Structure formats: structure tokens, C-alpha cells
Amino acid sequence: MRTNRLLPLAAAAALVLTACGGGGESVDTGGGGGGGENTLVAAVSAEPDQFDPHVTNAYASFQVLENVYDTLVVPSAEDLTMQPSLAESWTTSPDQLSWTFTLRDGVTFHDGSEFDSADVVYSYRRIIDEELSNAYRFATVADVQAPDPRTVVITLTRPTPNLLELIGAFKGMAIVSENAADEFDLQSEANGTGPFRLESSDANGTVLTAFEDYWGGAPSIDGVEFRYITEASSALTALRNGEVQWTDNVPPQNVADLESDEEVELGSVTSVEYFYMSMNYAVPPFDNRDVRRAIATAVDRDEVTQAARFGAAQTNQTAIPEGSPFYLDYAPFTPDQDAARQLLEQAGVQTPLTMGLMVTDEYPETVAAAQVIASQLEPIGIDVEIQEEDFATWLDRQSQGDFDAFMLSWIGNIDPADFYENQHLSTGGSNYQGYANPQVDDLLTRAATEVDQAARKDLYDQAARIIVDDVSYLYLYNPDEVQAWAPGLTGYQVRADAAINFETVELP
């Protein structure tokens, strides 16, 4: 999904120096926290752009908000299946058009007010009525009602089997208190129900303090301090000498060293993110299926992940990672340059042909992967010109269709609808390549309303096979989400959706 992809790293670049300043900085941990010994200091690479969960698109913001807000349901840390959170239980009407959620009792917001159904209605109506960035997740929602303080009823225009993922996959769907937007400056303040309250935030970092009245029980640590350290080597040094106890700023080339490092614990899991290359159907000869298949046949994913990720990734010819209930074991392409050459010949194109491959230094591994792909396509007669753009230009060219091919990733996906609809429906909002296959449209549309999970998976599997065969996307790999922390820190789990949750963390 688009939301988590826009990591505004550039904004944080200016903060490197202050973040690396080291000694002498005093941190205001606020009145309630106590601070000091039992506060977890976490090094993150980027600064949040703002703290309004319904407005921000930045991953850096969600790293913080994950610990401050709750959603009705929440993905489990283990396999990302949806679990009760603010909603204790739910039922679905026989026609699948009405979902009734029973809310948890005894939940309070950070300002002391009681949580009830009016807060849920307010939060959802805010997203829908103000057309905020996640409004599309309510596309099939007809109404949200609160018949009593403990009950919320969501009525739908058509069956939506992935409603739980839509309303709970990440904190962009957070429940804020009723009228929060009027009572608080949500850009810089927060009033959630989560395990930590947002205390303060400045150019050095963001400070959270434990919320004693948290419905799930107060966290064992007194608080969390997020510190912005852009440079990975600085973050790792700070971790080794005890200035910070946790970081997600672990470049893949450091993994091997860190595994044997006794001063650092390493956690790693294959994430739901996927890197892909996409070719423009409006630019000949990339409109030719054989040309795209030739390129897909020439690419050796093992070499790509070795150079770009130092092996810290799972190669994948489809989008959904192994481990997900929706994983499809389908790998029709075997790297073979002779076969690729033959396909090109069959397509009747003149070689050598030139292909511009647009990448962005915002995501350095795309720049690395592009160089490997360039060297793999050269022998079959495709001259790859690597076009490195800043991210703003990159996005602009993408939306203008001004490219032969580009590389990027999507992250934060749980449900297969997130993986395929926007990208491969002929009307999909992110179908920049211009893919249009009536069969895929039909399969995806049917899958979207199929309530039987097995039948639904089967429909998505069929669609995925065609998408892979047509090379709408040339899927490359699912990267590992790698995080590091101090030995003795317990109760933390690296999650496939890269959400960072410190609720159950204990410091030695």
C-alpha cells in the first residue's frame, strides 16, 4: 500500500549532525515518566513529519504512532492475522453487508476520558468526510453507526472479506478521541489509547512515557525515546556503547558482522515488502509480452539480492512472501540468457535496444539492483541506462508515465487485495505501467467480494499467475526486516509488517 512507502528521509538528513551530537544533551522525559534508567532509547533513521495518524504518510511517523494509538483490530506479531484490540469481538450479518463490533470495556484515553463507540464513529467519519489519505480503505463502507456506547456497526455496499485488514492493518486507521481534531493540535499532540503517551518531540527526538492506565496493563518500561540517527554506522556505534538500546538502522552489509557480535542482538524476519521492476506498456517494445518475458528470463534474482541486500532477502517471483497464508509458490522463470535472446528474436525487435531504468537514491538498494540488472541484460542486447533521480522527480516522472522502466518497492501489505488491486487492475490507481488484462480484472473483482477464504485465495492465485506470466510487474524479492538491540532487552519481536511496538519490552 502506498501509505508506508513515502519515507521522508530527506527531511531527516539535516538532523544527522544534531543527532550525532552525542554527549551533553538533556532529554525532557516529562513529569509522569520518571525517565532515566528504565527508558528505552531507540535510534531511528528519520524524523516523523507529523503525528496526525489520519493525515501522515510517513513510515517514521508510524514508528512512533504504533505505540501511541490503537485500532479496533490489530495484526498479530507472529503471522499478521487480525486480532481483537479495541474491539473485543465482532459478528457479520448473513448477507455480509453489516459488521457489528463489540468494544472493549474500561479503556481510557491519555487525557482520562472514557473510550466508547462515539470515538470510533468520529475517527472513521473524519477519514471519510475529510477525504484523508486512507479514505480509500472505506470505499465499500456505506455507514458507520453507534447504536450504543459499546457497539459499532459498519454497513457495506458490497461484501468486503478483508474489512478487518482495511481497518486494522496499521495505525493510519487509529481511533482518536471524539472531537480530537478540535481539542488537540494533532500535528504535534496525540490523545490515543495506546501503551505510551506522546510527551514531546523536537529536532533531537521524540519522547514517549508509559501510560499507567493502559487497558492492556502498563508497560514495564517507563518510556521510549526515539533518537534520529541517519547514518547507520553512527546508530550501530551508539548501540554498541550503550547510548541506545535498539535500532532498525541496520544496513544488510553489516548483518554478517553483527551476527557474531556479542554486544548486539539481531532480529530478522522476511518482511511483507517487495521490490519489483515495472516496464511501461505505452513505450514500445516494452508493450510486447515477449520482450518483457525475455527480460524476466535474463534476470537472475540471486545475484540481485546478493549485491543489493548481501543475501538478506528472499527471492520471489510473486509479491506475497513465503509465510503468509496467501503465499503462492510460483516461479516460472529460470535465469537463462540463451532463452532470453530467443524470446527477443521471436518478438522481432532490433537489438541492441536501449531501456531507461529509473531508480532513486532515496532507496539505495534500487540503485544497486539496477546495476546488477543492467549487467544481466547487456548480454542479451539490452542496453540499460540507469536514470538516478531524486524521489520527487522520480514520483513525478512515474505519474506522468515518463519512463521506460522503473524499480521500487511496496510495503505494509497484509491482504492480497493490497498486493494486487491498485497495481494490476486496469483501473488501479497505481497501475503506472498501464497493464490491462480483462481476465485479471475479472478475477480480482470477484476475489474482492469472495467471502470463502479458500475460494478467495484460489482467485488471487489465478490472478497472480497471469500477472507474473504477463510481467505486469517483474517481482524480485522480499527483503528481510533486520533490527538490532542491546543484549538483555526482552519482550521485543521483529514483525513482518515492520511495525515497531515496544508495549511488552523489558530492559535488563
Place this chain on the structure above:
Amino acid sequence: MTQLPTPGATPAAPPPSEPPPTAAPPRPRWRETLGLLARNPTAAVSAVVLVLIVLMAVFDETLAPDGPNEQDPSLQLQPPSRSHPFGTDEFGRDILSRVVLGAATSLRVGFASVAFALVVGTLIGLLAGYYGRWVDDALMRLMDVLFAFPAVLLAIAIVAIRGAGPANAILAIGIVYVPIFARVTRASVLGVREEVYVRASRSVGASDWRLITRHVLPNAAPPIIVQTSISLAFAVLAEAALSFLGLGPRRPNPSWGLMLADGRGFIDQAWWYTVFPGLAIVVTVLCFNLLGDGLRDVLDPRQRTLMAGGGR
């Protein structure tokens, strides 16, 4: 034609700091200069090293053991060894080959940008210094405006406007060094312009063109030559800086600055990735600077007399 400035007509023009002590136009002195240079060990060694670097850049593809983009994933980040004396990078590419091939990029940008600055800057300096008055004012104020910008910042701005790539890098670095050449040339021309031999030539009816090409330029040249050598050092450095910032040649083409930028992320694992391209930059820049120093000693008439006298 005849509106030549008379002495005192350009009061704004400061006298040159070191007026040539001799009135007679010196004869062509290639041999003597080379001989003197050879006697300056630092300059001589620098010159030899630079010739080697230039040869390396010219014959890069013959000299480099591998192609610039030959990848081998099984040789990722290998330390220096017999088969790869400078080690390999994250793609398993031979760093020695890329340093050799990067020389061409760096020197091409360096030479071309300095050539641009030399031609444009010298022309502006000649016109300003020779004609004086409003020509001088207009041209030199323009140079002052350019000079007011920090050099690398100006280059980055030009590249940002015109887009990355070697051609724009050449133009950007070239423009940055135009004012320096204009100032050096003007100062030198002001000194030469009033020499007896120039006035004599003018009095017998020599044209401006003849005066400038035959008398003024050759005698104003020594400081310009020195400036060229020193500017080459800075141009190579500026090229590396632009490449480092991603404003130079496009990947995967090798360039020293780009290699430094890429190697930075691996400095914990692979020191050789940054050290060897860094050394290449250091050696090249140092040699151009030392050669420039040597040339200044040799071409400065007073120093020259001293050295020639000491040699006797």
C-alpha cells in the same frame, strides 16, 4: 583602432604587484624552462607522475584488467589479493580496473573544464586589461559577481539547473574558474601593456590584434600557465565532489568521486573500496599543485634568474 588608452587613462587599474624587471622581450625559452623544471625534484617527479596518470587515462581500456562493469557476485567485497590488487566492490567488480577507468572520467572533466575556463577567462582578462575603461569595468564587475559565489556551491547550482552528467559538470566547473583566469590575465596584461616594447610597436602602427597576440599575450602568459596547473588540481577535486554528490557521471560508469560515495557505506567492511579511489584523487591533485608550484618558481623572472645563476 586608435582609441588606445594612454598611460594614466585608467586610474582604477592597479599596477601589477611584480612588474617584470627587464624591458627587453625575452626570447622563446622552452628548453630553458624544461631544464629548470627538471632541476626542481618535486616538480619533476610530479610531472612524471602526471604523465603516467594521463597515459593511464588514455590507454585505460588496454590497461584495466577487467571491464568497468564486469560483475561477479561470488567475489563480493573481497580484500586486495593477487588477482584483484585493489580488492572488489559489492558487485564483485575489480576496483583497480575501476580506478584506472575512472581516471579518464576525472581527467577529461578536469582538462575540459580548465580549458574552457582558460579560453574564456583569458579572453575576458585580455580585453579588460588591454582596453581598460568601461570594458574593464563591465567585464571585471561581472567576474566579481561570479567570484562572490562559493566555488562548489556555484558548480552544484549550475548542475542542478542543467542536470547531471559529464558535459554539465565540465561547464559548471569551467564557469566557476573563469573569473580566476580573467583576474590573473588582467593583472598580468596591465603590467605588460605599458612596457617599452609594446609602446614601441604601437608607435610604428601595429594593430591591436598584432599587439595582443605578438607582444601582450606571450609576455602575460607565465602566471596564466601556473594558474592552469593549479586549477587542474581543483577541477579534479571539484569533479570528485560533484560525482560524490551524484551530480557527475551516471552509474555504473566509474568515477573516483562516485566510488568514494558508494564505498562510504561499506567503510566498516571494506576499507579498500574508499582508500584506493581516494588515493587516486589525492595523488592527482597533489601532483598538479606541486607542478604548479614548480612552474611558478621557474616562470617567475626573478626566481628564474636566481635559479639559473645558482646553476652556473
